[in-house]
Amino acid sequence: MKKIFQLFLLAVIVFLNGCMNIDTQILDEIQLSSATGYDLVDEDQYEVTVVYPVYESGGGVKNKTLTTTDNLSKEVRDKLNLKSEKPLVSGKLEVALYSRELAEKGISLILDSLTRDPSVGSNVMIGVADGSTKEILEQQYGETDNGIFLSDLIEQNMEAGVIPKTNLHLFMYGNYAEGLDPIAPIIGLSEDELTLKAIGLFDSDRLVGHVDEKDFSLLRVLMEHKSKRDSFSLEINDHEKVSISSMGTTLNYKVSNPMEMSDITIHLKIKAYIREYIDGGLKKIKKQQIEKAFEKDIKERGDALVKQFQELGIDPLGVGEEVRTRSRNWDVKKWDDLYPEISIHIVPEVNITETGVLE
């Protein structure tokens, strides 16, 4: 009797399993969108472009794009599905691009569709397109999937120490944090080649400014407390050019009176080796002289950068966070008033330890 009951239960499971009612998402029967781009059409109409790879049997990849306009991102997906032979899914999204105009208006509303969707990962790259995202996404870059190409482009540069770390999670972190503002790379086409043009500076979710290529690594060492492989180069004088690469940098904030109108000093220590040294005659490297020159250069550029941030009223370096963690009477409003006026200095200390295989 007991056995019959157990068998009966087993039969019930098998039967009921049949009506589990789950939608299947079989890998080859879905369209994996790998990148999306948002362009502004007018006031609150977006044009959304979605790229998905079509794998050919020979091993090649063709990128297809779908475009539609609407004012809600998810509704857009329904609209896009009208044009697609297989359901579009966003679980393998690698890159989300926003046009400059849109980014300047603020993107937090559109970002909601990414953060709310459990199938979208945290490692999605957020980027700003210089020009129309549609144009960028419709291009075919080599033999790969456009989404993977774009994310690899950004990721590779992040890992090589060219630009600061960024992804969806870090963007949202900065977006919500009280004493920190997010950044995102600006990508653009120049002569059909995709390039990382600048780093966009956001005030919460609005693009307000950018940092050019020459200050990339400086921004990086100032944003990240510990970083590696950042490179700096300098023309000491007409015939002397030096390029160094960091083996490790450390950042130290000195805040004497947090939440008050007192100076903030940022001590930046760079341990570096010489990558390249071009001089007129083959002179012996004067380490100290080079160190001094770099320190001067970094200080000048750094102070200028900070000035720019303060004028824009943004804080990508997270000075606010540093103050917050040092004070017991943190108040965002008060800080926001204080920040543009407060004087922030950068005190770099370059230490060249190696000179490569040559001396």
Place this chain on the structure above:
Amino acid sequence: MFRTRKKDKTSAENKKAAETIQTVFNDLSASDDFKQSFVTNRHVTFCIGFYETLTEADILHKDILHNVQKAVSIEELTALLPFEDLKISEDVTLIQDALLQGSVCIHNSISNKQFCLVKAKSAKERQVAPPEVEFSVVGPKESFVESYQTNIHLIRKRLPISNLVVKERTVGRLSKTKVGVLYIEGIANKENYNTVLQRIEDLNIDQIADSSYLTQLIQDNQHSPFPQFIDTERPDRIAAVLGEGKVAIIVDGAPHALIGPTTIFEFFSAFEDYYLNWLVASFFRLVRFFAVLFSILVTPLYVAVLTYHYELIPKDMVSTLVTSRTAIPLPPILEALILELAIELLREAGARLPTKVGQTIGIVGGIVIGTASVEAGLTSNVLLIIVALAALASFTTPVYQMGNTIRLIRFPFLLMSHYIGLIGVAISFCFLLIHLLRLSSLGRPFLEPLFPLRVFDLKDALIRLPFKYQSKRPIQAQTEDTVKFNQSEAKHKNE
């Protein structure tokens, strides 16, 4: 059959007084291989009865007939015959049983109702050969054969101690199979061997063809796919586990002996593990455990991920998987089932056919069917690799019976992975764990030392520590004497 025999017994008892040679041999002479012959010497006539198919002609001619010609009476005959185990009896059933075991019965009509029984069993048995199922490169190359005597001989040879006890029972109304329960007195727990003996005595069955019958009949949970006794063909393994305080069962006519109580981990330890360096052995054991998990889980995971969880696939692997599947019209579950079944068919065909043909089938079938199904677009080549690896992994299990179990339990996993994706796999895994937790072997927990957690027994479960640390017997067997050897003394000697 049983009834008629019983009747015979009672009738024989009734007519005890009137017993003649006829009453004894009457029933038997129905079969043509039962021979009766009369030898007359100068004094008396002896009647000799025997099964010619069961007795050794050599013994009969040289020893028995030779002496029968000289004897005057049964008493004198017993003195003359050069056998140590002579019986004189007048019990009809005993005589008949003895005849069926290959004895020769000698009777003389003059000297009352005494029947002399002489053992002249012909020993038709296989030579002791190297183990085939549990082959090992290092270590002894002996394996059990179908003879009870030889098998016990092989064990006793390795444990020449008086404490090694063999308890014999006969099972099967038709087969009358001799079953021996072996244990070492003073080490093995009484409860363990008494349970085995009790269960054997309680059996009510007509035939026992092999020890595997016994496994199925006396294990704790007969509906579980997991065997709860290890069967082994290696006498060295039996000797070792007897020393650990476990109980071994030898069945006459079976080339495999059984071991109990056992744990699931023992099924994945090959005995060769003890012949190799402990690091190597531990590594091999871990590989085997990994193989089991791999074999059970990998195809279900493939089905689950491809059916429901595309997000899990790393971005660089997506293209490989999609390209391999684009031309395939079947959903992943059918694809996987087809391949799994194909592998099962190959295995089954290989097992049923003679060895040489079987090998050919395996290779030809594997290559031809595999390549063809990929080219025909029925299965993806990625899955083909996965299924083949999973099959390969399932063959690494040293105990054949457990290997079969593992091949079986993949299918529920596969179905569940199709129904509820990864969560289905997890749920099946939970069912499996609970099932294993509920299992016991001779009343001892089957999942030990994982549960009940006995850190000490982990010395010889997932890994095998050096012998120095194996100084105590496993707690699971609840031995009476827990110490194998004195660890500190052993250390001392080393120094």
Place this chain on the structure above:
Amino acid sequence: MVQKEEQVSPFLVFFLIHAIQVGVGILGFQRIVIKSGGNDSWIAVIAAAIIVSAVIFILYTLLNRHQMDIIQIQKKLFGKYIGSLFGLIWIMNWILLTVTVLSSFVEIVEVWVFSTINIYVFAFIFILLTYYCLTGGFRVVAGICVLGTIIPMYLYLTFLFPLEHTHLRNLLPIWNHSIKEMGLATRDMSLSYLGFSSLLMYYPYIKNAKSSQKWAHFGNILTCLIYLFLMVITIGYFSEKQLSHHIWATLSLWKIVELPFVERFEYIGITSWVLMILPNICLLVWAAAEGIGKVVNIKQKKVLLIILLIVYILTIFMSGRERIDMMNNVSAKLGLFLLFVYIPVLSAYSFVWNKLKEKKK
């Protein structure tokens, strides 16, 4: 009383306590605590653990004094009828906790994995699993607690991946919240430790139960360490406002994990969590069934079926964020009251009662 074969070793209490404390709560406890505790929430984690340890201490003094389970103690102290009535409250508490655990997990599966899943069938499968486990007796329940703790341990390693994006300076400045805020945070945190009240039922099933007290504390400490680890990583990984949007912060943490062979670890996490919540459900239902068995004399199997049916119906009924939240609230309040108010009072009463009895003698 309890057969010797059914009893388990005292050190298993370590797993019994730990396994039941870590359930679905761990997937999303951070948001609630940080609401009032902010960056000091990790202190609340420790504070709650200390309070829980104190309660465990009280539980043990009570149980050691009487050497029987809570239902019998109450019957002894308050008489048959009132004692049984109080017993029913405990049973209700455990059933409610079970339903909370199960329906929260079903919700997670609905939101994160299969939005259209048929919860009738899904919950039923869990009920079947529980039934299969419970018919094996307390040993099997204890076994699933051990395995449910050991096997998913590897998951904690994966939390090292988010460390790359963690700003540990967020922990500073230490202690910038008022005592009141910390009190609230501690209260919210202690909800994640609930469930260990089942100790009141399985106490007689432990060999040398008195000696198991230290294991109970160790189990609690392990839970505390795990919560602490997660809390510190969460505080560093999210900014405070960002976290307030994440209902299941632990799962959101996993979203960043990328391994060469697998991405998006939250799916694997949810999958492995089946094995983590099974001990919860099994132990709680076991406690409830055992309790009813002690209150009224019905066959254990029938009780089990009835309880599972109740759990099933409630789970089906309690779907949707709001209802689950409401249920969380009710079961949390009841649990908190029983453990932190009722138990100390009961313990004191039993002490006095015992003293009076001694005097009479």
